[in-house]
Amino acid sequence: MIILGIESSCDETSIAVVKDGKEILSNNISSQIDIHREFGGVVPEIASRQHIKNIATILDESLKEANITLDDVDYIGVTYAPGLIGALLVGVSFAKGLSYGHNIPIIPVHHIKGHIYANFVEHNVEVPCIALVVSGGHTNIIYIDENHKFYNLGGTLDDAVGESYDKVARVMGIGYPGGPIVDKMYYEGDKNFLKITEPKVDGYDFSFSGIKTAVINHVNKMKMKGETFKPEDLAASFQGKVVEILSKKVLKAAKEKNVKQILIAGGVAANSLLRSELKAKGEKEGIEVIYPSMKLCTDNAAMIAVAAHYKYMYPNGKDIIAGLNLNGKATLDIIKD
C-alpha cells in the first residue's frame, strides 16, 4: 500500500511517499526557518504563502524520487490539525485537489499522532506504550492502547517545552530556533549556576512558564545592572531542569501503566540530553526508550503517511476517509481525532 503524506501545519512544507507504513520511498522537506529567523518566530501569513509557493514542486520531486506516479498512490494522508490554520489549509486544499483529480481517498491525520508514529518507522514498537510528546506547540504524556487508541494522561498547563526553549533563547539573544542552540550550550555551561525550583504540578501535567521566567528574570536583572551573563550557564541550568522533570514524570507514567516502551516524539525529541538521560534511566527500570532519527523528529510528511497507515489499520470503528468537505482545524485534542 502506497501512501502519499502531506504536511504543512507550521513552517515546513513536506511531501513523502511511504510504502506499507514502514518504507520511506521519499520524504522531501522545505523548511522556512531561514525566512522566519529575522522575525524570531514563525509569521503565519508568510508561512502560508511559502507553502503555496513550494508545495507543487515538492510533490513533483517526491514522486520522482520514489519513482512512482499519482496512479500508484492508494491513499493521501494529510495533516488537518492542529497548527496554523492558513498553513494547514494549503496542504488540505492541495490534498483535496489531488483526491478529486486522481480519485485517491484522503485519510486526515492529526499532526501529533504523526510525531508519535515517526517512531514506528525505525523501531519495533509494541503497543500498549507511552509517548512523551515534546514539540514546539505541545507537551503531553500519551497512553496508546493495543488498538492504537490514544489517551491523554497529562499535558502542560502553560508553555510547551519547545516554545520555552525558543523564548529563553530569544531573550538571551543566542539565535532561532532556540532548541538546538540551548542543547549545544548545555555542555559548555554549569547546570548548577541558576537554582530553578521545580513547579508543583499534580499528576502528569507540566508547567514550564516558571522555569522559563527564572531564566528571563536573570537575564533582565543582569542587563539592568549593566552586567554580562553567560548564556551557557543559563542554557545548562534550564535544560538540566527541563529534562529532569520530563524524565521523572514519563517514567512514572510508564511504570504505572506497566508498559515496556517509552516513545519520545516531536521536535524536542531531537534533544541530546533528553535522549541520553531518559534512555539511561529507562534501562535501569527495564523500560526501552525509543526516539526517531533526527530527520524524523521535526516536521516531515513521512511521519504523516505512517500515521495514516496506522489509522487505516486501526480505524477503531470510525469512518477514517474524509470527503471533499474536509477542513483544517487550528486546535484539536489528540483524543478527539
Ligand code: ATP
Ligand atoms: P507542534 O508539533 O506542536 O505543532 P511544531 O511542529 O512547530 O509544533 P516541531 O517542528 O515538532 O514543532 O518542533 C520544533 C521545536 O523543536 C522548536 O521549538 C525547536 O526549538 C525544538 N527543537 C529542535 N531541536 C531541539 C533540540 N535539540 N533540543 C530542544 N529543542 C529542540
Ligand code: MG
Ligand atoms: Mg517547524
Ligand code: FE
Ligand atoms: Fe510538529
